[in-house]
Amino acid sequence: MRVPQPTARSARKAASAATRNLPSLAAGEVDVPFVIKGYEEVVARDTRWNEHSHPWHELLWNEHGASTAVVGSDVWCITPTLGLWMPAGQLHSASAVAGTSFRAHFFRYGTTSALPGTPVSVEITPLLRLLLERLGEPGLTDGSRAVTEAMVLDVVRPSPRALLVHLPTSELLRPIVEAVRADPGDQRTLTGWAAALGRSPRTVTRAFQAETGTSFARWVAAVRAQHAVRLLAQGFEVDVVADVVGYRSASAFGAAFRRTTGMTPGMFRAR
Structure with a gap:
């Protein structure tokens, strides 16, 4: 089998891999005050998330690096250009390699009908990226936020491409x-x-x-x-x-x- 040879460093990384446990919540089970809320993190170690679900919709994408989401027998790979729409209440597990800068944008349940009620690949276009980054700017007024959120909901669409493997x-x-x-x-x-x-x-x-x-x-x-x-x-x-x-x-x-x-x-x- 032709694989890159493991090094002492990669062995240490594997040994120090992190596991995070999150709850399974039904769609809309928790009321939230936001329409769209962003989260970002650079994982220092290979990281796995247990099977869980959110009360809100989630758009997953990466600034750089690679992550994976698993829904049943479907394995989705997430990159800087191909994100993943995870509907509220959908059970899924996830993983990310060390150094990945991952992004998650949470959408209040019921805010958009442009995307299906099943996981689907989303192209992270330059425009969508710009709008999502604007939502994270400090000092954004309520009016500007509302306009930007409306534009995000207008442009976020399923992609014809997907890094998806059915097992x-x-x-x-x-x-x-x-x-x-x-x-x-x-x-x-x-x-x-x-x-x-x-x-x-x-x-x-x-x-x-x-x-x-x-x-x-x-x-x-x-x-x-x-x-x-x-x-x-x-x-x-x-x-x-x-x-x-x-x-x-x-x-x-x-x-x-x-x-x-x-x-x-x-x-x-x-x-």
């Missing part, structure tokens, strides 16, 4: 899921996997389509993109990451990464 749970596909998530650079094809599992390619193809809504090749590409985001956030060089996640060249990896995230690997790593 199959059947016994048939479990060996594939475990192997590819452990080593995204695994070069075995669907035909090769079918032979290893003693099933026909048609059976495996149908199973992937039924459980993930996509093809085996696209599912592998999504797993690779999520793994690449985490490695780049930890500072690994682009060519190293390209090799680890199974691309024959840094240019091929760069093109695939940009199609998925809207950024080149170099741009993401710099941020």
Whole structure:
């Protein structure tokens, strides 16, 4: 398996990973005085949040670095350009790698109908970022805040792109899921996997389509993109990451990464 070799420093980081426990609250269970409220933090250690839910909607995004949210069998990766809308009352767990500057904007339950009642990717456009940052400015008058909040609610929209992986749970596909998530650079094809599992390619193809809504090749590409985001956030060089996640060249990896995230690997790593 082609992975960056662990160092003493990374071993210490893993040993000192933090876990945070939050309550599970129903949508609207707690009344809040705000329409939109921002929160930001740079996590010093790899951090995990238990499964929990909020009484308000939540828009998650990062100033830099990578974080992950898990809803059932869906794994969402969050970056500076692709945020995640988490509806009020939705159970989810989360994690972030050390050094990630994550942002969370809380929306009072019932304030917006532009986004669905299920988790969805949101593109963090320059305009949306500017408006959200303005809400955090000290001395903002009530009138200016109301106008800015109305503009945020007007521009926040689902994105056609998402760093999302649906995890199959059947016994048939479990060996594939475990192997590819452990080593995204695994070069075995669907035909090769079918032979290893003693099933026909048609059976495996149908199973992937039924459980993930996509093809085996696209599912592998999504797993690779999520793994690449985490490695780049930890500072690994682009060519190293390209090799680890199974691309024959840094240019091929760069093109695939940009199609998925809207950024080149170099741009993401710099941020």
